[in-house]
Amino acid sequence: MKRTLFTLITAIASAATTVATAAATPATASAPTGAAASASSSAAASDFGSAIVVQDQASLRAAPRDSAQQQTLLWQGEVLEVRGERMDYLQVWDHKRERGGFIRASDVRRVSLTEADGPTLLSVLRFMRDTPGSEALGIGLTAAYLQAAPAAALSGERGAQALDALGTFADRLARRASLAPSSTAAGKANGATLSAHLDVANGYGVRFTTYEVEGRMQICYDGEAFRRVLAMPSADADQRARAALALTRPECTNPDxxxxxxxxxxxxxxxxxxxxxxxxxxxxxxxxxxxxxxxxxxxxxxxxxxxxxxxxxxxxxxxxxxxxxxxxxxxxxxxxxxxxxxxxxxxxxxxxxxVPAAAPVADAKRPAVVVQPGAPGESCVLLVDAQRGAKDPLVRRCTYGVVWAASATVNREGTAVALAVQPLEGWRELWVMRKAGDAWVVDVLPPAATSPETGYAEFAGWVPGGQQMLVAREARGQGRYRKSFEVVRIDGLATERVTGDVASLPLFQRWQDAGWKRQTLSLR
Structure with a gap:
């Protein structure tokens, strides 16, 4: 049964009379064939039928007694061929390990893989779909249902339900495996269990991808069942939404x-x-x-x-x-x-x-920002005024990020310029160009003092006097989220006052920029 799960899924897709390209990924592997012959041969594998392990670390023993030698440990979701019964034990054969033995009948669920068993198996799947911790067992039961149900059922609503359940089991198992701690004894034991469950799922043809992200492993389901749900006209709106969400998880994008x-x-x-x-x-x-x-x-x-x-x-x-x-x-x-x-x-x-970028206008007292191409892939920011143009700018700095020229704003005294620059997707910094004596320098204020993940730092207003500015920052990094409103010194960008409630800063209430207040999402 384990060897035929995705060949059966291919049969469902063929029976659905739909065009799979509606949900095909940019590079989708071709599906296997020959499902009908494989299914019939598996269903007739044994007169006693099959059994699916429902308990973790179930013992396969050499004899039908608790005192008999333990051959191996079995995990939920594994399938066994039943060859006989002795007392309260079943005599089974494990095709994966090519080993026979005895297992307690209470540690398994027997399935006959006949059409009559299909509705019962589907009812169990519906119940287990939202039961965390039983994903490997759910995958095994899905395989049993796909073999037991007739083609007419699999090409309709029941087939969509089974594939939705299969994708949910696989996706949730990957999430649990990615989040599992491993620094404690309990965490290591849980990690061993999850590793065994992933191995069970792989045995059924369910595939996972693994990425290293900041020193930890991110495990993701490859989404095969969800892509097939999207290709089935019998799938309902909820199933399509869940499938699309699973296929677009941002943490499952290959960072390389x-x-x-x-x-x-x-x-x-x-x-x-x-x-x-x-x-x-x-x-x-x-x-x-x-x-x-x-x-x-x-x-x-x-x-x-x-x-x-x-x-x-x-x-x-x-x-x-x-x-x-x-x-x-x-x-x-x-x-x-x-x-x-x-x-x-x-x-x-x-x-x-x-906001479209306006043409820069510079005068003797107020400089302006000009953006020019630099080296391949670079954008260069030039600060110019009426006396010093682009050929001899007040200051020049290049970046491989996106320079949002429309964000450029100059303080009333003409001694500082704020500019939004986005070096990475989802991460926007604030550049502050300020006059220091006779020269101009550029300081960068990031969303947070962490490795870039998600966040922004944005100009919120100038405080008269040319010494301070208002900044809103919001970021997530190293597992922490923070949103703050700050009064920042222009010289050095040191934070003088910070709060999570904008109403508690009088300077914000008085000097916040009207355009910022109208457009920002930080006040949501």
Whole structure:
């Protein structure tokens, strides 16, 4: 049975009479064939049928007694061929290990893989789909159902339910394995269990990808079952939404992808989410789709801005903002607050794409920012005034990030200029060019003093006197989230006052920039 799970899934896709390219990934492997013969041969493998292990670390013994020698430990979800019965034990054969033995009947669930067993197995799948900790068992039961159910059922709503359950089991198992701690004895034991469950899933043909991210392993399901759900006309809106969300998880994007491949993938993911009809979804699920759309369209806006900086970037940023604005915050469960804040930061990072850059105007007292191309892939920021133009600027600094020229603002005294620069997707810094004596220098204020993840630092207003400025910062890094409103010294960018509540800073109430207040998402 374990060897035929995905050949059976291929048979479902063929019976569904649909075009799989509607949900094909940029590079999708071809599916195996020959499902019908494999299924019939497995179903007739033994007159006693099969049994699926339902307990972790179930003992396979040499004789039907607790005192008999233990041959090996079995894990939930593993399938065994039943060859006989002795007392309260079943005599079984383990094809994976090529070993026979005896196992307690209470440690397994017997399945006959006949059509009559199909409805019962599907009922169990529906129950287990939302039961954490039993993913490997759920995958084994899914394999049993796919063999027991007739083709007519598999090509309709029941087949979509089975594939939805299979994808949910695999995706949740990958999430649990990625988050499992390993520094304690209990964590190591849990890690061993999860490793065994992943091995069981792999035995059924369920595939996972693994990436190293900041010293830890990120395990992700490859999404085969979800892609097939999207290709089935019998799948309902909820199933399609769950499948699209699973296929667009940002943490499952290969961090080593080249920039052009990453942009191609993100564009595909954004288009995939567009195929989800959110009108009839439950509010919490609709919110998740719209938050994911907002994050992806902001990524598309960043990539478009890096490419040519044309109207395509503004259109993508506008779409990101519209999707984020459609999220109902009152319908957000606690576990979705992280995704909501991350979506807000990603949209904030590209919001300047919505504002066209005006032609720089410099006079004797107020400098202006000019952006010119530098080395291949670089943009160079030049600060000019009426006396010193682009050929001999007051200061020049280049970056491989996106320079949002429309964000440039000069203080009343003409001694400081604030500029938004986005070096990475979802991470926007604040450049402050200030006059120091007869020269000009550039200081950079990041969203947080951590490795770049998600966040922004943005100008919020000038304080008269030329000594202070107002800044809003929001970031997530090293597992921590923080949003703050700060009074910052222009000279050196040291924070003088900081708070999480903008109303508690009188300088913010008096001198905040009207344009910032109108456009920022930090006041949400």
């Amino acid at each position: 992808l080249p920039a052009h491949e990453r942009a191609k993938l993100q564009d595909w993911q954004a288009q995939l989410l567009e195929k989800v009809d959110v009108a009839g979804l439950p509010s919490y699920l609709r919110n998740r789709v719209q938050m994911r759309r907002a994050g992806l369209w902001s990524a598309v806006a960043f990539q478009q801005a890096r490419k040519d900086g044309g109207p395509a970037a503004g259109a993508a940023a506008s779409r990101a903002l519209a999707e984020f604005a459609g999220v109902s915050r009152n319908d957000l469960p606690d576990e979705d607050q992280v995704a909501y804040n991350d979506a807000a930061m990603r949209v904030s990072a590209v919001r300047w794409a919505l």
